[in-house]
Amino acid sequence: EVQVVESGGGLVQPGGSLRLSCVPSGFTFSNFWMSWVRQIPGKGLEWVANIKEDGRETNYVDSVKGRFTISRDNGNNSLYLQMDSLRVEDTAVYYCVRGGWYAVYWGQGTLVTVSS
Amino acid sequence: EIVMTQSPATLSVSPGERVTLSCRASQSVSSKLAWYQQKPGQAPRLLMSGASTRATGIPDRFSGSGSGTEFTLTVSSLQSEDFAVYYCQQYNDWPRTFGQGTKVEVK
Numbered sequence: 001e002v003q004v005v006e007s008g009g010g011l012v013q014p015g016g017s018l019r020l021s022c023v024p025s026g027f028t029f030s031n032f033w034m035s036w037v038r039q040i041p042g043k044g045l046e047w048v049a050n051i052k053e054d055g056r057e058t059n060y061v062d063s064v065k066g067r068f069t070i071s072r073d074n075g076n077n078s079l080y081l082q083m084d085s086l087r088v089e090d091t092a093v094y095y096c097v098r099g100g101w102y103a104v105y106w107g108q109g110t111l112v113t114v115s116s
Numbered sequence: 117e118i119v120m121t122q123s124p125a126t127l128s129v130s131p132g133e134r135v136t137l138s139c140r141a142s143q144s145v146s147s148k149l150a151w152y153q154q155k156p157g158q159a160p161r162l163l164m165s166g167a168s169t170r171a172t173g174i175p176d177r178f179s180g181s182g183s184g185t186e187f188t189l190t191v192s193s194l195q196s197e198d199f200a201v202y203y204c205q206q207y208n209d210w211p212r213t214f215g216q217g218t219k220v221e222v223k
Contacts, residue, residue: 035212045152045160045203047212061211062117095159101207102150104171106159 002026002105004096009110016086020110022079022096030054030074033100036081038092039109046092049081050100064090086114118142118206122215128223133194137218139187139204147183148208154217155200163202164189194220 008020020036035050049060049070058070069082079096091114097103119142129135139149147167152160162171164180167187177192191198199222204215 044216045205045214047205047214050212059210101148101212102162102165102205103152103160104162106161109159 002098004098004105004107006094006096006107006110009094009112011113011115012086013116014086014088014114016114017082017084018086018112020081020083020094020096020112022081022107024077024079024096024098027098029072029077029079032098034070034072034079035097035100035103036070036079037095037097037103037106038090038112039095040092041111048094051079052100083112086112088114090114117211118145118209118213120204120206120213120215122202122204122218124218125216126219126221128221129194130223131194131196135191135194135198135220137189137202137220139182139189139215141185141187141206144184145206145208148206149180149182149187150205150207151180151189152203152205153198153200154203160203191220 004024006022012018036048039045051058051070055072067085071080093109093111095109096107098105121140123138149167151164154160168180179190201217201219203217
C-alpha cells in the first residue's frame with residue numbers, strides 16, 4: 001500500500017524557518033517525481049514545488065522562490081521542504097504528494113502556522 | 117500563470133441526481149487536466165487525469181471530458197459519499213494551478 005507521511009509542521013514566528021519531512025512507502029521512491037502542495041485552511045490548493053527523480057531539477061511557485069528549498073535523499077527515502085523567511089501568508093497545511101504533474105498519492109498533511 | 121476557473125462555486129443536489137461541474141482554463145492546457153475530490157478533514161483524492169482517465173478505484177459513475185480550455189466532470193448518479201469539494205488542476209505548464217473548487221452539497 002502506498003503511503004506518504006509528513007512531519008515537521010508547527011508554530012513559527014514571521015521570518016523564522018522550518019523544515020518539513022516526508023517519508024514514503026509502498027513504492028520505489030527514487031523512480032518518481034515528488035512535490036509539495038499546500039492548502040490554506042478552508043481555502044484552495046497551491047502547488048508549491050516539485051523535484052525530479054534524481055533531484056537535479058526543481059521548480060517553485062513564484063511566491064516561495066528564493067525562500068523555500070525542496071530536496072530529496074533517495075538513499076534514505078525522504079523528501080524535504082526547507083522553508084526560510086516565513087511569512088504569515090505561508091500558513092497552510094502542507095501535503096507531500098507523489099507526482100510532478102498531478103498528485104496521485106497524498107499524505108495527511110502537516111500544519112504550518114506562521115504567527116507572532 | 118494559467119488561471120483555472122470552476123463553476124458553480126456551490127451546487128445543491130439530491131442523491132441520485134446527475135451532476136456536471138465545469139472547469140475553464142485561461143489558455144489551452146491540451147488534455148493535461150486532473151480532477152480531485154476532497155472531503156472535510158481529508159487530503160484531496162485523485163479522481164481523473166488526462167481529462168478523462170479515471171484513477172485506480174474510482175467508480176465509473178465519474179466521467180470527465182473536454183480539452184483545450186473547457187472541461188467537465190460528470191457524476192451520473194450522485195451517492196451520499198460524493199458530497200465533497202471538487203478541484204480541477206492543470207499540468208500543462210508550470211506552475212501547476214488549481215481551480216478554486218466546487219462544493220457539492222445536499223439539497
